[in-house]
Amino acid sequence: MIPSNKPFFDDTEIEYATASIQSGNIAGDGPFGRKLENKLSDYLECKHALLVNSCTSAIEISLFALGIGPGDEVICPSFGFVSVANAILQCGAKPVFAEIDYETMNLDPAHTEKQITTRTRAIILIHYAGMSCDLVSFSELKEKHGLYLIEDAAQALGSKLQGKALGTFGDSGCFSLHETKNLTCGEGGIFVTNDDNIAQQAEIIREKGTNRSSFLRREVQKYTWVGRGSSYILSDILAAVALAQFEKIEPILSSRTKIAEFYQNAFAPYNYITPPTIPDGCKPNWHLFALRINKLHRDIFLEKLKSKGIGASFHFVPLHSAPYSKTKLKGGNVSLPVTDRVASELIRIPIYPQLSNAEKESVVSSMEEVAEELGLE
Ligand SMILES: Cc1ncc(COP(=O)(O)O)c(C=O)c1O
Structure with missing residues (x-):
């Protein structure tokens, strides 16, 4: 049988995962994770890259960090993975499905605009198969209607449009490191943004609503509950595997x-x-x-x-x-x-x-x- 996909591993994944286990430093926000986050923000040319435990988590973080909640509508494609619609429901908002373009199989800007109401707060794009959505039209829609733009770039790590990385055009971008993706650590994801406030919120949300990341950077003396959040961070063992993948x-x-x-x-x-x-x-x-x-x-x-x-x-x-x-x-x-x-x-x-x-x-x-x-x- 020729499978549809196979992870591309060599000895480096084993070596880095072993080093992480032997260091005893295996929770989130550890040395491998921080090294990879720096490399990702350089590679993607974006200000902030945060490792999380899935792309689904990155989408949920995006919606929570942007303050989307009950009474809000979020437009997304129906031709897509269920994570997007579920994340919208998780924050209490309503998913509104828009049509795709036949050629690119990505969200159609004209049909999307017709779905905008006074309740619409955001559009979630999916770059299907790693092919770019029409980001020029969607950036115009964002400005014209005052909406947030979230990119589900689960399938698009390494894709570019006019030399700029997909996932870095909107208010936030969400990548997957699931077994089926080009780079994988089994289950994992990356949240990216160029906005300092959104990044600060996201860091708190992924760490159970605490400022533990600030504490680890020695910015505060104790960490405590500072907001809403959940458990979205990636273990450093998996970050070690993801770093080995990123190097390839x-x-x-x-x-x-x-x-x-x-x-x-x-x-x-x-x-x-x-x-x-x-x-x-x-x-x-x-x-x-x-x-x-x-x-x-x-x-x-x-x-x-x-x-x-x-x-x-x-x-x-x-x-x-x-x-x-x-x-x-x-x-x-x-x-x-x-x-x-x-x-x-x-x-x-x-x-x-x-x-x-x-x-x-x-x-x-x-x-x-x-x-x-x-x-x-
Ligand atoms: C378009 C899209 N969005 C989201 C996801 C979910 O990714 P994860 O499994 O990392 O949560 C996938 C995974 O297949 C996907 O293809």
Whole structure:
């Protein structure tokens, strides 16, 4: 079986995790974590990078730090991971689903603007597959309507738009270090912001509502309860693993790019495949290779590829049509035809640095065999 994804580890992860365990300094905000946070803020060219235990936590922190709560509405895509909608519910606000653009599969600014009401406080963007949203239009919407912009960059660590890192355009950015992501420590995340006040709030929220981080920097003599918060910090053992991963970010990105180029060339002759669209000015991290095939054939492709040992999969069950939306969310049950279409056509095929030439060729030839059986060209 060729899986859809594989973490890219070597001995460094074991070495750093062992060093962390042996140091006895394994809670959050430890030496490995602080070193990685500094490296991340340099790499992303943003003022503050805070390690947290998941991207979901980073999104929750964003909403709490921005003061979003009951009575507020937050616009987000329905074509996305459930973390975004759940984080909005966690802070007592209402998720409002907007439509995506068919080509980029990212939130459509025009449809988003139509969902803005007097209650709207924020927009959460998802950079699907590491491809950038239309950040020029969303920055204009933010200014025009006085909204906060949060970037769910779970899939986008290492992606850039016009040379600037995705995740650093909005009021905050949220990255994932989950097992499936380009860099991983099993479960983990990164919260980033350029705003000192938001960073200060976020630091308190991630440390159970205390100023422990200030205490560790010797800014205060004791730490105490100073605000609302929860337990969102990343253990230093996992930060050590994440640091080892971060040191390999360039080879990881370049091997993913080579694989994506191989697939793009291999599929170019076929009309039955809609290849991924790279937005203008975007340099993606190729977190996923997501192509589209007519919905009449998509599930047959998934089934047949699986039987040939290829780990291909769909993405996502749209949130507006999920059982929880339908039964529990008033107004969650909207009509989003582009979202439904993308979700019915999408296929993700294996992409990860260790994928060999023979395996890449096997993915392509398996696709070609299925297409031939179905009479597609
Ligand atoms: C777009 C998106 N947002 C959020 C998440 C959640 O990330 P985590 O598992 O780190 O909480 C994921 C994870 O797959 C994701 O793809």
